[in-house]
Amino acid sequence: MRTTSSFFLALLFLTAWNLSPSSAQNGDLQHGAVVPQPEMPGGPPRIILNKRGPSGVTHGLAFSPDAALLYTAGVDKAVDTWALKRDQNPPPGELGRLRLTHLKSIPWEISRGHRGLIFALDSSPQRLAIGGYSARQGGDVILIDRNLGEVEQSLPPERINGVENGHTNRIVEVSFSPSGNRLVSVDEFGEVRVWEGPRFESKVIQASSPNARERLHHVRFLDESHVVIAISVTSGAVNQAPNVFAIHDLNDPDQVRNLFRARPYQITALSNYSENQTWCAAYNNGTIEVFQGIEDLKSFGTIRKERDPIACDMSLSADGRWLLIANLAAGNALELWDLGQRPYRLAGQFNDTSMADIPRCRISADGRYGVSQHGQAGIFHVFDLEKAQAENARNLLDERIDFSRQQELITEVEFLEMTPNEVSNKSYVLRLERPDGEFMLFETALFQPINTFPNIVRFDEDSIADGWELVPPALPANTTDAQSITLVNTKQRLRTTIRLDRGNQGVYGMHCWIPAPPDQKGVLSKRPAAIAIGCRESYGVFVYRLPTRPNEEAELVRYFRDHQDELFSVAASQDGRILASSSRDQTLKIWNLKSIAQDIPAQDLQWGAEFQIQGDQLLVQNVIPGGIAENRDLANGDVITRLQHGVSGREANDARGMRTILNRQQAWEDLVVYWSRGNQEFSRRITPAWEPLVNLFIKSKTQWIAYTPQGFFKSSPIEGDRLVNYLLNRGPGRPPKIVQAAQARLNFDVTSIVERPTDNLFGSYLSTLSLPEAFTSTGLQYNPQSYELAEEIRKIPEIRIRRPYLGERIPDGEPIPVVVDFLSEPDGHRLPIRNVSVDGILLDPPDQKKQIAGGVRLVWDSIPAQLCSQLSLLQVRALREQAAGVTDDRVHAVEDVAFLPEVEFKPQYHVHLIVIACADYNGNSYEKLNTPLEDAGAIIQLFSAPNPTYALDSLIDFRSTTLKQNGREYSVRPDDFDGAVKSIKSAIERGQSQDPNRQDLVFVFLAGHGDVRPRAEEATTDPRTFYYVPEETDDTKAALQLPRIGLSWSSLAKVIDLKARVTFMLDTCHSHTLVDDPTRPTSLRNFGRSSSLTTTSLLTATSGDTELAIEAPGLGYGFFTLGLLASAQRADGYYPVPGDKDQQIDFVEWVNYCLKDVEMRSNREQLPTFSSTKDYELPSFAYPLFRAGGLPGGLPNPPDVVK
Incomplete structure (x- = not known):
């Protein structure tokens, strides 16, 4: 049975929202009368993930007027833009497959915590409007230029002291007029403003109310001049008012019409206004009333029955025929109604969700597509209504695309038990688990994943509880009440109560015990020093020091704030030095627990510095490295000269008065701090909420990045440095400047700047908990000014x-x-x-x-x-x-x-295949191989089979058994490969001159030994080079012989310059070094940003942890080749939409299936890698290769290992 989620009811009923309070483009690119936006200091750079779609709740959905684009926005702090496009040339009588492709994430000004969450979105012909909890104020509305995909203007354009020219509270709904020249917005306290273009200045048409947070607010433009406002009072509200509609005539400010009479039910949703003047209102008894007109308003009765599900959002197609309804409570989660005939007909229903509530939905103006948030955060659905109607489906919501990031989440984090060596070196191993139970290990010494698992012994935090127990807390009945958490230790006869401030801390979600520090001999403690509580609603982690004597209370000693979505897990290291937390925001954060067990005032531990009164001065002493005090530029010996409380305004400039303000301050409250250092004076507004030491974003086993708040990063070789963007705020009405981490590698990629391979900056950082000390330990000089991230972004x-x-x-x-x-x-x-x-x-x-x-x-x-x-x-x-x-x-x-x-895309695909294989290894320097020639033969047979999707124009066979000179076999030489490239170049140029629609695809397959010289253990600064080894060589002379007889990457890479899509398939040992060797200037870590802009992909049989390409015992082929063959048979519908089959296997499906197949077939002894110079999720990569379901005769049929 479907039940109502309290989380989404909280979204509907605003009482549970406990958060602290352009013009049209023309052909010559000139804007209309928008207000120029000055550049404003926006704080330090923010670091955002390049997730390519939401992992959290989507609060806003909108289509472009022509339904070609979809916009989504929510707690991920950006507007994601998607293309909806059908495949061309479908079978006769069918519609092409609908593809959902991510185009761009459009950011606005953001800051820490909740600042930047988006709760409202609407689209007009020229713009998008968003609102939520803005970075600087509670109520900025932002206009986004849809054409340029960037912020155009802030509403209001500027804040004027003493003048209320805009909202001051969080925005919960926005709606454009049909032309887009007007906008209406409402905040959480019920203030409704209408913004008039072209300058978009505002006027209030409904004032805020003291009890407004106890009510529901819905606003919609009807036509260009009329706005409808619906206000409902939730049960138990003080001064309960009727549930009413009011229509405001914007051409006559004094004209307000109440519709008929007050309704007896709460108004839970309003639809948009259609071209035939139809619009709808939903009530909390489950019914929906259908209206027509404005001046001459008519009611056409209701659809649905009383006690049907409660509608929380509705959307009408432009012709008024189709009504899409998102519901709460039991029943259909989503419904599609046909209003084009009487009686109104239920045309579609959707229930495939583990939770009941789908709080947002939209239908495109032309009625071809629908979209809704799933009941579970991070999932949304696109419904192909056009296809369902064309196929006369009984349920028009059956055809859909599901978008989900669930399998990229880390839902459980644990530390492994520490070995004596790890205790001494202060290094750790983390176990990270996905929702499906799949897990990976990540070690901090070298700061990288471990793909070959040792004996795993998890650290059980309850084993050091030493008698402490947490009594599961009840949820407060009133949403403003504090939540009490009781901790009991019967063994030591201790008891304490922690009271969580509901508005600022949220409510209990999870906890872990934090061990006391090891003793002087390094023996790990068996008792806890503190408890970490991860909270829902605030997404914060709060660390409380445990009492050690009767009548003592637990004290808050640290507040960790930077998660921006639901927390999943918290875990402490066995030595009590660091804490790890994971969240729906897709980050794993590592926090500093240094000194929390020391007997110093709790307030000082919150700040990470001691504030000592000496004479008539308040001095800063014992600043903890990496703490919030140090990160906000406070240093030992600074003199605090004045403090001002950010909430109450209370201030003091005498030592004892300032100490009193510090003692009374809550960790989530701001202080304006003034201090002196010699002859210098400083001031800053500071919230003592600590930043993480290190953030970790793991998209997949081979794609990850770790980064610090200062911008330093270490990443996987395969596109890891593209997973994070630096965002520099430039003002609420200006687009932030966005820079990929990859663009700042010169000073911020620690993989590149660490000179000795055995040193590791991130490992040293977690060992010392001090970034300057970590730089020193790796032989580098830490100079904050030269590594100023904001300055680097600016330059x-x-x-x-x-x-x-x-x-x-x-x-x-x-x-x-x-x-x-x-x-x-x-x-x-x-x-x-x-x-x-x-x-x-x-x-x-x-x-x-x-x-x-x-x-x-x-x-x-x-x-x-x-x-x-x-x-x-x-x-x-x-x-x-x-x-x-x-x-x-x-x-x-x-x-x-x-x-x-809008071109007719009927490319003729032409394949050019180069195959190189050698088995001439005698086992002296290079191990004898059994299958390279068979592997190469299988690839030739696969591509040579008759295929309706492409023509095989070139086949160049460099197997050692086919190469002969003067009657003798010989191995491939660089000159041979150069000749092959020239031959293919001529074929491509000749073909493209005759057919401009032609698409050429070049595949290069290598089977045999690969090697790298100089090797990592050799003491030299010479750049390392990958070689294909075509014949046996003397290992002691390989450094001299390989450059002469081997095929170097510089030789192989000549094929990249062809006017074609090039794919390397390298079934050789050490082939991964092409992407993960930071010492080589020619590394393919760099090739995606090289001067060549051609499309090149690299599929290698090996990775950093599995450097050898393995032959499958008893099967006669290598694991990599078997993976390619299995994928060519079974990959249909594997990726990106599981189960979406079309009887052919395209390139994207082929690659993704192969990666998984090799991992599973080899029992993780071999982990292939993939890298591309372009975003291979674009439809242009989905070119067809093989027909699904079978392989050419004579090829093996590998057993199915991918589940």
């Missing part, structure tokens, strides 16, 4: 793509307009090498080059549409030149935009 040039617009639909036959601005600071990094490509094809020089303020504008007037697919990517890069012809990608600028050309 990186900015690329802004003005055309094509984000998701722009370009009519068939028209050229693609391209306008790109390169903007840079006078003292910024110089990036003279600039390249622009469309779908990996490099553009010719621009038609125009213009000087503009702050930079240069490049314009292409006539890019042919033949270059494009149905969803194309324009990508722009700027790199700096290290030497003549040599680029340095450690600092670069990059930007891209996806657009939707």
